[in-house]
Amino acid sequence: MSLDQAERAVGARLLPGAKNWWFLGPGGVARLRDGHVTPEGALRPDARRQLRESGLLATTAVRSYALTVLTSTHCNLGCGYCFQNIAQDPTGGSRPPRMPQTRLTSATITSVLDFTRRQMAAVGLEKLRILLFGGEPLLNPKGCLELLERARDFGLDSAWMISNATLLTPALAGQLGALGLDSIQVTFDGDRPDHDRIRIARADGGGTYDTIVRNIARASQVSEIGWRLRVNVSQENFDGIDGLLERLATDVDPGRCTLYFARVGDVGIGYANDLLHNGELAATFSRWQRRALDLGFTVSRPDAHRVCATCGHTGGRYGAVVSADGTLASCWETAGKPDWDVGSVTDGYLPDETTRERWVGCEDLYRYHDDAPTLRTFRDSVDAALLDYLHETGRL
Ligand code: SF4
DSSP, rough: BBOOOOHHHOOEEEEEEEESEEEEEETEEEEOGGGGOOOOOOHHHHHHHHHHHHHTTTOOOOOOOOEEEESBSOOOOOOOOTBBBBOTTSSSSSSOSSSSSBOHHHHHHHHHHHHHHHHHHHHHHEEEEEEESSOGGGSHHHHHHHHHHGGGGGTTTEEEOOOOOOOOOOHHHHHHHHTEEEEEEEOOSSSHHHHHSSSTTTTTTTHHHHHHHHHHHHHHHHHHOEEEEEEEEOOOGGGGGGHHHHHHHHOGGGGGGEEEEEEOOOOOSOOOOOOOOHHHHHHHHHHHHHHHHTTTTTTTOOOOOOOOOOTTTTTTTEEEEEESSSSEEEEEEGTTTTTTOOOETTTTEOOHHHHGGGGTTTTTOOOOOHHHHHHHHHHHHHHHHHHHHHHHOOOO
16 A cells, blocks of 8 residues: 555554545545545545545644653553563562652652743643553552643643553542543553452452452543543453453443453563454454444544554654653553653753654564564554444445
8 A cells, every 4th residue: 555755644544444445534434436546545636635635634733741650650460461560470470560650749749840831832722631650650649640730730631541440430530520631541451350360459469350340430420520431452361352251241330431352461570461453353353343333332433543643743842741750661561660761850951862762662672473564464464354344334
């Protein structure tokens, strides 16, 4: 499939579906007919012109500054694949060694918000979107609430959180929702027995599935918070994913949940995942997506490749990742890790020549058995099949 340089520069994609081609641009998705595309998979000039005139190649200006803050680098769970671990637990238990523990304080919040104000002014942005991140952010509920409350004076427009949800009480959900938290991303590691073997309490190795779904259900009763459910996929839980979907559909309200599947990777800490990104895995992902849709979950519509607001711009032009002690990282995956800092909220970013080696982006640190073209083919195949199904069922 070939696109010209201008189309590639805005992240456009051209995918072969079962009955037609799909064009994904920053301005939206278009269903193409065979006549729009050559047998070799290139856009014909007329189709190219129509797509451009319809605004599908138009990019939109960045509207909000994207600030990620780790409120606690510690976590109460002991997931073996966590990219914040340093190694596997040498005893085979639930306590893999982690990066150093720090916790967001009131004084650091002051520095984070002053830094944010300077960064937003430098690019003329007036709106702020915050991601509460960890470790487990709810190990520091006071830090989460104080940051959101004080960020109101700095243009806070919306906020979300990535949490394991084991510590989420209804009272806390109500407070977070009232302060603008609109969604929480929560991970499941396969069906209940697999999840309870993999996503375990650090203290005693106990399972967490029941606690998580109970907390989601209770929080949903007292807040408008939406849920983004990430389903991790590995050889450890592959066979149970179909069962998980049926179970989740009864344990939570699918109408409030967006669901996605992610093959778990290894950042070099010895977590093995043997699943290859082959056609069989792509077909299985597609089957799960269709079932999730039929059960009432939302599955996000595929889109063009987008530049990450934080790691996609050297020097943190449109966003920043701040660890709990105020150090800056280029990306979630290096936040809080010694030797990966690219500055601090008090002194700003270090010079580019100093940070070049440490400026990594989303997924850069993950190690896969498959090469980049194989990963791209896998993603394209899953996304095309999803677009086919959304179209077939009138959901597009
Ligand atoms: S819950 Fe998240 S932060 Fe905690 S160990 Fe698991 S993956 Fe890491």
